Amino acid sequence: MADTMSATHGAAPHGQPDGGDVTKRDFLKLLAGAGGAVLAGAIVWPLVDSMNPSKDVLALSSTEVTLTPIEEGQGITVSWRGKPVFVRHRTAKETKEAEDVKLSDLIEPETDAARVKAGHSQWIVVIGICTHLGCIPLGNKPTDPRGDWGGWFCPCHGSQYDTSGRVRHGPAPLNLWLPPYAFESDSKIKIG
Amino acid sequence: MAGLHKSDFKNPVVNWIDTRLPVFTMMQKEYGVFPTPKNFNYWWNFGALAMVSLMIMIATGIFLAMNYVPNSTMAFDSVERIMRDVNFGWLLRYVHANGASMFFIVVYVHLFRGLYYGSYKAPRELLWMIGVVILLVMMATAFMGYVLPWGQMSFWGATVITNLFSAIPIVGEPVVQWLWGGFAVGNPTLNRFFSLHYLLPFVLVGVIFLHIAALHITGSNNPLGIDVKSDADTLPFHPYYTSKDSVGVCVFLLLFAILVFFAPTFFMAPDNWIPANPLMTPPEIVPEWYFLPFYAILRAVPNKLGGVLMMFGSIFVLFVIPWLDTSPVRSAKFRPIYRILFWVLVLSVIVLGMVGAHRPEGIWVVLGRIATLYYFAHFLVVLPVLGKMERPLPLPESISRPVIGGGPLPGGATAKPMEKV
Numbered sequence: 001m002a003d004t005m006s007a008t009h010g011a012a013p014h015g016q017p018d019g020g021d022v023t024k025r026d027f028l029k030l031l032a033g034a035g036g037a038v039l040a041g042a043i044v045w046p047l048v049d050s051m052n053p054s055k056d057v058l059a060l061s062s063t064e065v066t067l068t069p070i071e072e073g074q075g076i077t078v079s080w081r082g083k084p085v086f087v088r089h090r091t092a093k094e095t096k097e098a099e100d101v102k103l104s105d106l107i108e109p110e111t112d113a114a115r116v117k118a119g120h121s122q123w124i125v126v127i128g129i130c131t132h133l134g135c136i137p138l139g140n141k142p143t144d145p146r147g148d149w150g151g152w153f154c155p156c157h158g159s160q161y162d163t164s165g166r167v168r169h170g171p172a173p174l175n176l177w178l179p180p181y182a183f184e185s186d187s188k189i190k191i192g
Numbered sequence: 193m194a195g196l197h198k199s200d201f202k203n204p205v206v207n208w209i210d211t212r213l214p215v216f217t218m219m220q221k222e223y224g225v226f227p228t229p230k231n232f233n234y235w236w237n238f239g240a241l242a243m244v245s246l247m248i249m250i251a252t253g254i255f256l257a258m259n260y261v262p263n264s265t266m267a268f269d270s271v272e273r274i275m276r277d278v279n280f281g282w283l284l285r286y287v288h289a290n291g292a293s294m295f296f297i298v299v300y301v302h303l304f305r306g307l308y309y310g311s312y313k314a315p316r317e318l319l320w321m322i323g324v325v326i327l328l329v330m331m332a333t334a335f336m337g338y339v340l341p342w343g344q345m346s347f348w349g350a351t352v353i354t355n356l357f358s359a360i361p362i363v364g365e366p367v368v369q370w371l372w373g374g375f376a377v378g379n380p381t382l383n384r385f386f387s388l389h390y391l392l393p394f395v396l397v398g399v400i401f402l403h404i405a406a407l408h409i410t411g412s413n414n415p416l417g418i419d420v421k422s423d424a425d426t427l428p429f430h431p432y433y434t435s436k437d438s439v440g441v442c443v444f445l446l447l448f449a450i451l452v453f454f455a456p457t458f459f460m461a462p463d464n465w466i467p468a469n470p471l472m473t474p475p476e477i478v479p480e481w482y483f484l485p486f487y488a489i490l491r492a493v494p495n496k497l498g499g500v501l502m503m504f505g506s507i508f509v510l511f512v513i514p515w516l517d518t519s520p521v522r523s524a525k526f527r528p529i530y531r532i533l534f535w536v537l538v539l540s541v542i543v544l545g546m547v548g549a550h551r552p553e554g555i556w557v558v559l560g561r562i563a564t565l566y567y568f569a570h571f572l573v574v575l576p577v578l579g580k581m582e583r584p585l586p587l588p589e590s591i592s593r594p595v596i597g598g599g600p601l602p603g604g605a606t607a608k609p610m611e612k613v
Contacts, residue, residue: 046283054277055279
């Protein structure tokens with residue numbers, strides 16, 4: 001490299017003989033700057049990454065739920081990744097109501113079929129966190145207020161969700177989120 | 193004094209800030225154009241290296257504290273969790289644990305450099321004393337940090353060191369119970385050690401600020417130990433010493449990385465992987481290597497209070513050496529006898545370190561006593577007496593003489609120091 005440089009610039013290898021051309025010093029400055037940036041990144045990344053979820057936290061990222069004890073019309077709350085997940089056994093009426101809603105009536109249009117697993121439409125599994133500001137809506141227990149659409153009612157700011165967990169009344173902007181889950185058998189699901 | 197600062201900076205944003213808070217002017221003055229003796233050797237890197245070490249320790253420490261649990265039932269497991277589960281936790285902990293060793297290596301070299309080149313002599317006495325305070329705070333911080341993993345060595349190290357205070361007549365026992373917050377080292381002790389271990393590094397930052405402030409008043413000493421006579425004797429700190437320090441930092445980080453990645457447990461005691469057990473002392477209690485010389489002094493005296501006093505005295509004597517040393521010549525380069533005795537001192541400290549690592553039996557007892565004797569004699573007898581008896585070599589006229597005009601340098605005699613481009 002040095003040879004090429006001095007050959008290019010002839011008599012004055014360190015100066016700027018022909019105005020504005022790239023000198024060896026420019027190259028060295030860029031190289032040092034880039035090296036410094038890479039080094040700083042390499043130093044900062046482990047520090048930053050140590051604040052991400054650790055392996056023992058990630059190891060808690062799946063939860064199995066046995067559905068047998070949940071009667072029709074009842075719901076339970078399970079903890080998944082430290083968050084509440086509502087698992088609700090809908091009555092036939094509730095399921096039908098959820099399926100028959102016109103999409104145009106919805107704040108975030110989504111069919112019920114897209115929110116349950118095929119063949120298990122009596123089970124609705126949602127993350128029990130209001131999409132407004134993170135409170136836990138009421139309605140899992142039959143004695144809780146469930147709002148005008150029979151799903152969930154958030155006590156913080158009055159958002160209401162239907163039996164599919166879709167928002168029907170603000171201020172919440174979105175439907176209750178769905179956790180990733182799968183049926184391991186007819187009576188058992190694995191969340192996460 | 194009130195009034196806006198007249199800033200010379202061209203950049204409008206920098207100028208705006210600098211007018212109201214002249215930090216840029218200050219940095220330019222203290223680290224940009226700051227006149228620095230031009231004859232520094234690489235031993236003058238170690239102040240900057242110590243600063244880098246402290247920053248590494250604070251950075252890794254803050255992130256470790258996010259995952260550490262200062263509770264006697266959970267501390268050990270939380271450290272293991274850091275090692276196994278936390279992303280890069282192993283790296284943070286190994287950097288932090290070995291960083292303590294690197295920090296002490298650097299600071300000890302820095303200290304002995306000061307002793308060799310007479311950096312403690314007038315007008316730098318206060319600068320030196322602040323340095324000794326830094327050493328003491330560092331030692332307290334390191335000791336309390338070592339307790340936190342709550343292994344066997346942590347626990348029994350804490351027990352032994354806190355029990356040193358029981359040697360104080362009359363109030364010894366109440367003082368020790370106060371330190372423990374109980375009747376033995378336990379959860380309250382661990383809690384307060386964690387709190388103080390987090391606090392003291394920031395105290396260090398403050399004391400180091402004073403250390404550097406004092407340095408920038410007196411100016412740096414140099415390998416010749418003579419005062420700066422003219423501008424020809426100095427170079428601007430930047431780019432000359434920023435570059436030279438950067439070379440040192442690269443070498444330092446390289447050695448640090450070798451330690452962390454290839455021998456991370458080199459300085460660690462295997463017993464500290466056993467959770468603390470208040471009912472069983474490990475067969476051999478050894479402090480961390482950087483405390484070994486002091487530990488050896490403690491054991492060299494067959495009397496509890498005497499040993500403790502000697503151990504603390506071995507550091508406190510450093511406070512008064514500016515007045516113990518009667519020689520007006522700073523650099524050992526011009527003190528033929530002191531130069532030899534300096535290395536005898538280094539040897540005695542190394543011997544003390546080895547003595548500290550061995551069980552106090554047979555030859556080690558004798559060696560420990562001889563080395564302890566010399567350590568104190570060096571400061572209390574050699575420094576005062578030698579200054580009066582020794583005939584120093586002739587001092588050079590100025591720093592620039594021996595560098596550019598002193599010897600037969602063909603064609604170099606007229607060379608000017610390269611100007612900053």
